[in-house]
Amino acid sequence: MTYDVRPEITVSGTAFAGWQAIRTTPIVTDNPSLRIECYPGVDVTGVLDAFDPGHEKLHVDTHDLRLPPNERADLLSPFLTDDRVFGTFAPPDTAPLEIADFLDDVLVSSVRDCINTHVRDGGSVLIAGPGAAYVATGTELDAAPLIYADMPRWEIQTRLRAGRGTWLAPEPFDDMLRAFKLGYFVEWRSADRCKMALFDDVDLFLDTTDPENPLATTGEDMRRALGAVVQRPFRTVPFFDPGVWGGQWMKREFDLPDGPDNYAWGFDCVPEENSLLLAFDGGTLEVPAINVVLRHPEDLLGKPVFQRFGAEFPIRFDFLDTIEGGNLSLQVHPDADYARDRFGLSYTQDESYYILAAEPDAHVYLGLTDGTSPQHFFDALHEAQEGGGDLDVARYVNRLPTARHDHFSIPSGTIHCAGRGCMVLEISATPYIFTFKLWDWGRLGLDGRPRPIHAEHGQNVLKGDRDRTWVDAEILEQSEILVRDGTYVEERTGLHASEFIETRRHWFDSEVQQETGDSVHVLNLVQGDGAIIESPTAAFKPFVVGFAETFIIPATVGAYTFRPVTPGQACGMINAAVRT
Template identity: 50%
Template sequence: VTTGDILVYFDMARWEIQLRYRKGMTNYKTNNPDEDILRKYKRAYFIEWRIADKHKARLFEKFDYVIDTNKQNDPKMITGQAFCDSLAQLATRPFRTVPYFDPGVWGGQWMKEVCHLDKKQKNFAWSFDGVPEENSILFDYDGVVVELPCMDLVLYQPKALLGEQIYARFGAEFPIRFDFLDTMGGQNLSLQVHPVTEYIKKNFGMTYTQDESYYILDAGEGACVYLGLKENIDKEQMIEDLRKAQKGEIVFDAEKYINKFPAKKHDHFLIPAGTCHCSGNNAMVLEISATPYIFTFKLWDWERLGLDGKPRPVHVEHGKEVIQWYRTTPWVKENLVNAVYEVKEEANDCKVEHTGLHALEFIETRRYTTDHITNHDTQGTVHVLNLIDGKEAIVESPDHAFEPFVVHYAETFIIPAQVGAYTIRPYGESENEEIKLIKAYVR
């Protein structure tokens, strides 16, 4: 309408918005305080936040001031110049996003103990840790901590963060996601399938889909992963059984149709789109996946109700269109269960293994096992890593381009493409001990 004398942008992280929805906050220009949380979230995720991000991205260098509104009644203000300078600096060094944790009907107890969470909570099911679209970042300005959406970094510094090739392929979107799924002492996840690329493009306008994998950080007694189809099943009968189960007429017999593999610590199960899957109980999963908009077709949810007391939605009709029926037991065993081999071409005096993902997926994952320093180079593409074994490690620049960065067990961290060369070694309580890291990057 007009350009004012001073432009002030009020910023809030998506997780904080979700928490406020639960307390009755409405969607934008909407009188829906009591609408169910899932609908509020979908409206924001698919529409409001996308529009707001596009609007914001055009204005970054026009902001006079930016205000952090994440803590109610405690706003923090910085100059627009400080905002831009901070994001530019962050794109030159390793960093972590602010993780968040949430309960669920199937949630477990592992994160509560390892991540020192509220013991009074019944469980924690999810954690997003290293998902710039969802997580936030913290900046310290002379002792004042300001929280900003990490999506600001993706939108303002996409080439420095992602690299030229990834930016050309995906635009200002972060294509790799690390998150936790905790069923230790909990229940099975919902049986589900993700759309293949052709289907998601035709029906939802997305150019890539949610290929993923389950890396088993820890496992208890009886831990398992449901993955792929059994041999010689009747696919029409399976879909009919899923429909009847959806109506409550029968209990779906998952083990009649779906493979069930035992899971132990450091197993890696690969899940290209179109593969029926879910984690069983007593597993702590580091999910490594692509990050399109959220499209998960649930097929069966083990007769459960959501936290709101209502049956959780399933999507059998979408699911039946994308299930890859040829992915039966022999194919799954050969291609998707611990398809690990040692990598010799890397110039590292340590054990380097390719653990995934499948050739149909665009993400590469490599596992490093070492008790000394290892050398790495982004080679112009963003890296996402997690310390999957060992208490502490330190990330350093060979030419002191950034301050040393310490990470702890099970923490995810991001190395921007612009960083180039970096090293990682055991540190602190893990010094001179063996550690394991998993690294993901776009092939």
């Protein structure tokens, strides 16, 4: 089976494909005025022009109603800080920012008067952009249909790289890291809260991910579709990105495009940034995967997980490819207290490396060498950084050989990185940008700039007792066989007792019975051509996955089974869930 880079979810309902079909839906033709709420990143001018090509109506773009740049900067400052990478979700004595906070009250009041006058004089109005529904509140547009133009975060990042501005910073950034930080810490979260507040009232959902081929579906059909998603296994749409250390394995195994020199990352289950492809009758809409998390958190996550994490998907699966590539940056992650105090996070980025494939000399770096104190390491690190010399990493950090199917737990506070020659399935907690790079082997980023180093943060969180003795006792060869029944074996492979994710590996050549136990499961087929996931009660249609494909089993599914596509083939499946 070929790795599916565009997995679709078949749902009931109708899609309208193309601007002509969208403009001629009854929702549009029966109503001369429209409210078009847009997620940041949507081309608002393009949407207005598409709904009214002849400009016969009054167009209102909420970008024109924002506070002046200096006032927006004052609001953003407590959240963004001066760091290129890190901001905070919860600055002291500061409430979360909403879309409406960035609109100028005087301009909004004036536009509301203008809308009322125009409509009362017999005219029609199209108002579009982030905050459109808020601006229309209390005006003659209150009863106008509400259209929501949505966009996945990965598409937004693609547009930022192409030189597009953002809702809060209309001028293109010259630093992609700062652009991402603005979205991650403020813009996207405020837009998500706005979207969920409006979700039940939306009459038409609009997908302009491909601006030349827009699609839409009714609000009723979209709400029904998202409800159906959490009743079955599903995959998010993966995306892949090059990097300075990237390798060639994913390009070959997944048949990825030849454009980039390499692929470093593959994001196969990061619902905050991935999308879903909802295949309606008439077309397939691409929608943010975060919508199903925010809309149906308890059905998806399970009650105990939802009570602990709220409407956040806490497990992340992604790929790191260093085969024929280079070493990742030497790094460390903060513990939960540090993450909460410095960044406003409710949990931190514990993680693990599952080795899907390995070259003969593959290795990982993990833990300080015995006899090395954090002070010794950081003294050597500062000397190398300030003097422009090299750092003898293996003197201070354990260089461990690795092979296919090894699984390394990496609790927060442990120095680590994947070395050259590894194809890593990274199984971790979701706060994925909180990596403190310590040493980057003297490289520049793909943008030609030095990659950010956070040695001060690293020195604050690196745990000095995580040495080779600790690694041998706590990390290496920790797999525990839980069930052995003929050719079937179930093992607990991790993660470390201090981490909240439990991983089980199943070796099987026939049907295996599973139960979610009121917790979402995230799985990946780590060996074998393919597997079929089924419901013992036929509650969902058989779902087929191929090698290395990650998929989600919502908590509400309950009982499910998996078996090889090829009868009798020896397969391996890794399954991650939240410990409760």
